[in-house]
Amino acid sequence: MTNSKIWLSSPHMGGTEQKYVQEAFDTNWVAPLGPNVTGFEQDLERYIGESTHVAALSSGTAAIHLGLVLLGVKAGDEVICQSFTFSASANPIVYLGATPVFVDSESETWNICPVALEEAILDRIAKGKKPKAIIAVHLYGMPCKIDEVLKIANQYEIPVLEDSAEALGSTFKRKHCGTFGSIGILSFNGNKIITTSGGGALVAKSKEIKEKAVFLATQARDQAPHYQHSEIGYNYRLSNISAGIGRGQMEVLDKHIVLRRSMHTFYQELFQNIEEINVFKEPNSNFYSNHWLSCILFKNETTETRRERLRVTLENEQIESRPLWKPMHLQPVFKDHPYYGNNTAKSLFTRGLCLPSGSNLTNEDKERISKVINNFFK
Incomplete structure (x- = not known):
């Protein structure tokens, strides 16, 4: 008899996910909006606290992409990124025509090394290319040395995008990962600690930033009776069906x-x-x-x-x-x-x-x- 496969990290349902999904079907809310999306965002805001505002999106990668857009990253800019990470941390930099500048890890948390980070900043500034943002990752759920990273980032006035794709529920000094940087991101991919099948979220410090994220995630449609667009937008919103799975997952x-x-x-x-x-x-x-x-x-x-x-x-x-x-x-x-x-x-x-x-x-x-x-x- 062949043993069943033991997976590295497989989805784990809690039992109430189908209730929220069925409600979406029963009420015909099967679009990228609806009560489950709003409810899921509110669940996340309550959980991580710090008066955050959460926008539910189609993936953690989409959240990083929008986060960089919101931080003003454009073609020709440079963005510092932790080297020891999954490619989704770095790829959105290239989506925008910007250049990733990679930084080594330190041996205690395996995350971005503050010493190498400052070295990178100083050298890029000396070369006339001050980095536009820093992507710091909480790898495998382990918080990075975020206080040291923020001290350096603040000194050189560079915003931090906090990649907490793997770290929902992790904390540093009892404060949730994803709430330290200018923008945080979460992932609900199938292998994460909770899943929406595929999905992610952007964590903002203000309602205005969240609303801007949602605007960009829904094709940047202007307020008009017809379809009018003054900015480039994206199709990045989480569906009401997937958000229903997320609401059930939040309970466990x-x-x-x-x-x-x-x-x-x-x-x-x-x-x-x-x-x-x-x-x-x-x-x-x-x-x-x-x-x-x-x-x-x-x-x-x-x-x-x-x-x-x-x-x-x-x-x-x-x-x-x-x-x-x-x-x-x-x-x-x-x-x-x-x-x-x-x-x-x-x-x-x-x-x-x-x-x-x-x-x-x-x-x-x-x-x-x-x-x-x-x-x-x-």
Whole structure:
């Protein structure tokens, strides 16, 4: 008998999603507007607090794109972006004809390094190209050193776009990720801690910014009885059907976070006596990660082959795992772009592995994972 697949991070329904979706069908609200969209936005605003205003969009990538537009990024500008991230953090910079300037990570949170960030800013200014924005990411749910990042950003008067696609529910000093920067973004892709099947959100500090985001996300249609457009717009609004799924998911978000963090504890216990592995964890009590994905790091710098052997061993047992994000400055499409820092991101990519972290993993799944990993390290 073949074992069922254990996925890295699969969708986990809570049970009430169908109620909201059925209401949308019953009332014929199947467009990119309606009660579920409004309700989902309000649910998110209440959850993350800080008097935020949320615009529900079709994806986290769309939210980054609109965020950059709202920050005034245009063709020919430069935008600093954390290199160690998924490509969706960087691609919208190129959509606008701007240039990504990549910055290395620091080893504690794996996120943008404040030292390399300031080095990049100073060098770009010296070259006559002051960056228009900074994209800082909370990777795998781990908050970045946001206070240090903001101190530098404020010193040089550069706005921060906070990529919290993986960090809904994570906090720094008890304040939610996505609420620190000039603009925050969230993702509800199928593999995230909650999902709308596909979707995202832009987090704004004012009602005016949210309304501008919604205006741009609905093709920038002017107030007129006919279709009139004075600006370029986009088709980026979340549908009422997808928002219905989101409303149901919000009801189980805190439960999902507890379960993800429990998986992280499971891995800490599993690897506590395996000398060659470190489990990625919060640097101190100021950081609270939702542990969207639990990750491990081989301590030895020359273990890429061994990491790959572990990944293949798990794969052969129908257990999905994945190397850490390949840094953007090492991607073929971005190989000629500026990069500042050392080799921290490259080293993390070489030595790290993401392990199954879903909130719907069973005790049987954990037993299978434990057995394969223990046998491998014996």
